[in-house]
Amino acid sequence: MKQHPYSGDESLWLDFQSGSELALTQLMDQYIEPMTYYGRKLSRNDDLIQDCIQETFIEIWQYRQSLKALQEIRxxxxxxxxxxxxKAIKKDNHISLEENPPTLTFELDFSIEDRLVKNEEETQRLQELNRHINSLSKRRKEIIYLKFYQNLSNEEIAQIMGVRYQTATNLLHEAISSLRELIPSKSILSLLYTWGYLFAH
Structure with a gap:
């Protein structure tokens, strides 16, 4: 496993803002993979995703000194x-960004067929959960992904989705409640965290 000199986001970001190429390298090593996973949930165009990731790192490096301090980078x-x-999708579709601010829908379904779970009963429950997650609206599916796969806080989810904290909290509650109605289980949260763990490993 590759060793990184920075153990925390705060010190990594401070050195990055100071112009450390070592810090930039670690940022890319740590976050290109989760960015790629998330990007593939928003678009099926891998070239577009990789271009957007590259442009993101180029821009934050270019404007690093004017960026705010961060405690959590992801x-x-x-x-x-x-x-x-x-923005890239709007541009490709020749849609005016001024008249139509960029909005995204969570495009892809999840599959756990290639994820091994030794317990047969748990496997069946996870397959049922996965099926019901895929039946959710795209916004609810995205918030389940961000919460239980990316393991983000409600505040961080609100930031990513561009909504208010209370809106994100309500949306997450609605998504979990919908799943609880479909899968009568007192351990729905535990099941969701197991589902998220499978996709992260």
């Missing part, structure tokens, strides 16, 4: 990527 990068993909 939510900030996912927010930047989401906006950039939205």
């Amino acid at each position: 939510p900030y990068l996912l927010t930047c990527l989401r906006r950039k993909i939205g």
Whole structure:
């Protein structure tokens, strides 16, 4: 496993803002993969996703000294990527950005067929959960992904999705409540965290 000199986001970001190429390298090593995973949930165009990720790093490096201090880097990068993909899709579709601010829908379904779970009963429950997650609206599906796969706080999710904190909290509550109605289980949260863990490993 590759060793990184920075153990925390705050010191990594401070050195990045100071112009450390080592810090930039670590940022890219740590976050290109989660950015790619998230980008693929917003677009099926891999070239567009990689271009947007590259442009994100170029821009934050170029304007690093004017960026605000950060304690958590990942939510900030996912927010930047989401906006950039939205703009790129609008541009590709020849839609005016001034008249139509970039909006995105969560495009892809989830599959757990290639994820091994030893317990047969748990496998069946996870397959059922996965099926019901895929039946949710795209916004609810996205917030489940951000909460249980990316393991983000409600505040960070609100930042990424471009909504108010209370809106994100309500949307998450609605998504979980919908799943609880479909899967009568007192351990729905535990099941969701297991589902998220499978996709992260």
